[in-house]
Amino acid sequence: MFDPVDDIEPTPGREERTRRALVQYAAAHPRRRRPWLFVIPVILVASVLGGGAINLLLPASDRTQVHCFARAEVRQGGGYPEAAIAIGRPNGKAALIKDALKACTQFWETGLLDSEQADGLSRDSTGRTAPDPANAVVPDELTVCVLPGGAPAVVPGPRGVCAGVGLPGELR
Amino acid sequence: MALQATLAPGRPRPGSGRVPPVAAPPDRQGSRAVREREVGAVDDTPAEPSDIALLREADSGQSYAFGLLYDRHKRRVLNACYRIVAHREDAEDAAALVFLETWRRRAVVRDIDGSILPWLLATSVNVGRTLRRNRGRYRTFLGGLHPEDGHVSEADSVDRRLERAAALGPTWAAFAKLNAKEQTILLLCVVEELPQEEVAATLGIPVGTVKSRLSRAKERLRRQMELDESLGRERAPEGRR
Numbered sequence: 001m002f003d004p005v006d007d008i009e010p011t012p013g014r015e016e017r018t019r020r021a022l023v024q025y026a027a028a029h030p031r032r033r034r035p036w037l038f039v040i041p042v043i044l045v046a047s048v049l050g051g052g053a054i055n056l057l058l059p060a061s062d063r064t065q066v067h068c069f070a071r072a073e074v075r076q077g078g079g080y081p082e083a084a085i086a087i088g089r090p091n092g093k094a095a096l097i098k099d100a101l102k103a104c105t106q107f108w109e110t111g112l113l114d115s116e117q118a119d120g121l122s123r124d125s126t127g128r129t130a131p132d133p134a135n136a137v138v139p140d141e142l143t144v145c146v147l148p149g150g151a152p153a154v155v156p157g158p159r160g161v162c163a164g165v166g167l168p169g170e171l172r
Numbered sequence: 173m174a175l176q177a178t179l180a181p182g183r184p185r186p187g188s189g190r191v192p193p194v195a196a197p198p199d200r201q202g203s204r205a206v207r208e209r210e211v212g213a214v215d216d217t218p219a220e221p222s223d224i225a226l227l228r229e230a231d232s233g234q235s236y237a238f239g240l241l242y243d244r245h246k247r248r249v250l251n252a253c254y255r256i257v258a259h260r261e262d263a264e265d266a267a268a269l270v271f272l273e274t275w276r277r278r279a280v281v282r283d284i285d286g287s288i289l290p291w292l293l294a295t296s297v298n299v300g301r302t303l304r305r306n307r308g309r310y311r312t313f314l315g316g317l318h319p320e321d322g323h324v325s326e327a328d329s330v331d332r333r334l335e336r337a338a339a340l341g342p343t344w345a346a347f348a349k350l351n352a353k354e355q356t357i358l359l360l361c362v363v364e365e366l367p368q369e370e371v372a373a374t375l376g377i378p379v380g381t382v383k384s385r386l387s388r389a390k391e392r393l394r395r396q397m398e399l400d401e402s403l404g405r406e407r408a409p410e411g412r413r
Contacts (some may be wrong), residue, residue, distance in 0.1 A: 001362055001390070003341025007251045008260055014317065019242050021316050024175045026275050027235035 030099040057171035063152035064094035068104035069155040070113045070120025071131050074165050081120030083113060104154035111136030222286025227278055242271055245292055252293050256300030258336040265314055266300045282374055290366055290374035297356045346396035356387035361386050
């Protein structure tokens with residue numbers, strides 16, 4: 001089918017240069033290891049051996065929702081005083097929320113979260129849930145933890161607050 | 173129009189790590205005992221490590237193994253690239269980049285019974301087609317291969333590329349105008365004569381798709397050659413005016 005084409009020979013010296021360059025490149029670009037694959041088992045083992053003294057860290061695997069906690073506490077029955085954010089798209093699929101901390105900070109700025117309320121949500125004079133931007137107070141420190149389903153939860157408090165509410169911290 | 177039947181004879185496929193069957197000389201074919209001894213002698217020879225074993229060895233830090241892999245397939249890859257780019261210097265650059273890309277993408281390289289030759293040949297098409305456009309991306313690496321002047325040639329026009337392909341013959345001129353999928357299937361199945369099962373496994377498509385894609389590519393090549401020929405006939409009288 002194809003016209004015969006004579007095979008070509010490499011230019012003298014070129015073959016050796018190419019070989020050397022490739023071997024050097026391979027030596028200079030070794031296998032890339034994924035650090036978190038090693039970090040997680042080490043942290044888990046350390047956590048078990050240390051009686052929970054070391055905080056557990058996990059990556060947030062579900063970025064379609066973010067839970068913004070009003071307080072760092074676990075309510076009786078295991079619930080949390082929080083409001084969840086999920087952004088829908090016209091195609092019906094949820095959008096990915098890349099920055100959980102930023103999303104919850106914006107949520108706090110609307111005044112929808114109120115740490116004084118039992119369920120953590122602001123209410124108007126009639127008792128209905130309503131944002132109150134005029135009295136909005138963003139906590140000084142917010143920390144990203146990870147809920148059992150893999151969604152990030154932003155909890156008011158410093159590093160280590162996650163362990164206090166029984167959640168692993170976020171491994172970024 | 174009948175296409176020229178000038179297929180090159182099938183080539184052996186190195187790198188699978190398998191010992192090829194050896195036929196006894198004609199004068200010994202009547203003796204089964206002798207034949208078995210012949211085969212036994214071959215089996216005692218240690219088989220070479222497969223391509224994928226070399227790649228894994230290199231990946232584990234023994235980078236010299238990548239050099240052995242290069243030695244094994246460099247000529248075959250160089251000539252596959254030459255058929256794509258139709259230019260000696262570019263073919264040498266492209267062949268080097270095929271191995272470079274193989275290293276970069278070693279985690280996803282597909283082997284067939286340990287051989288990565290089909291993968292290298294398929295990669296030759298992609299690298300060869302994009303070489304001139306992507307020279308900037310590989311400038312550092314290619315610069316090291318041209319120590320005489322450190323110069324890496326710039327992108328050519330499409331016309332220039334087609335001109336060069338025409339110098340190899342009318343089928344190659346038509347081949348240069350096909351898309352990447354058509355070129356890949358023709359290079360692997362027709363030029364390199366790889367079994368369709370291997371091509372299917374390399375490209376990650378069913379054998380049926382290889383057959384249909386090959387049939388369409390051959391048809392496209394045939395029509396392109398007819399078109400080129402008719403255009404050539406039209407231009408010829410103009411040239412004589």
